[in-house]
Amino acid sequence: xxxxxxxxxxxxxxxxxxxxxxxxxxxxxxxxxxxxxxxxxxxxxxxxxxxxxxxxxxxxxxxxxxxxxxxxxxxxxxxxxxxxxxxxxxxxxxxxxxxxxxxxxxxxxxxxxxxxxxxxxxxxxxxxxxxxxxxxxxxxxxxxxxxxxxxxxxxxxxxxxxxxxxxxxxxxxxxxxxxxx
Numbered sequence: 242x243x244x245x246x247x248x249x250x251x252x253x254x255x256x257x258x259x260x261x262x263x264x265x266x267x268x269x270x271x272x273x274x275x276x277x278x279x280x281x282x283x284x285x286x287x288x289x290x291x292x293x294x295x296x297x298x299x300x301x302x303x304x305x306x307x308x309x310x311x312x313x314x315x316x317x318x319x320x321x322x323x324x325x326x327x328x329x330x331x332x333x334x335x336x337x338x339x340x341x342x343x344x345x346x347x348x349x350x351x352x353x354x355x356x357x358x359x360x361x362x363x364x365x366x367x368x369x370x371x372x373x374x375x376x377x378x379x380x381x382x383x384x385x386x387x388x389x390x391x392x393x394x395x396x397x398x399x400x401x402x403x404x405x406x407x408x409x410x411x412x413x414x415x416x417x418x419x420x421x422x
Contacts, residue, residue: 252312255304268297271319278323296322367417375410
């Protein structure tokens with residue numbers, strides 16, 4: 242059955258009861274307009290689709306409840322609902338960004354206050370106080386990121402010996418830096 246309703250008749254038909262054909266006609270007429278509004282203002286296809294769904298649900302609920310006082314202004318109601326929904330989305334996005342910025346700032350502040358201050362001059366003196374082989378193992382392990390096998394091959398010792406040298410060198414560095422083990 243093909244019925245040609247104007248906007249006011251369509252709004253009244255939906256408001257009068259459970260007319261699925263009138264609701265389908267509302268969706269057919271309004272969904273492309275709402276989606277276009279969403280694309281223009283949100284610049285994202287998925288967000289525009291979500292907006293269309295949200296606005297159509299709000300419109301349908303308002304029509305079913307008889308909250309639309311001027312049925313002939315259905316299009317204005319739908320576009321006004323679009324505008325309000327976009328404003329709500331933007332407000333939510335700004336709020337989310339502010340919270341994220343605040344959380345990151347709090348985390349940076351916490352990390353800065355909890356992290357010990359590294360005394361580079363003292364570390365340099367401590368590294369110079371190590372024997373050459375211990376210093377080589379530390380530098381090649383933590384600066385050059387060499388494996389124990391690479392170090393063993395380079396130094397001509399076993400991997401177990403490299404681990405012992407590294408362990409002792411780290412202990413000496415901690416003692417020199419005044420850091421508890």
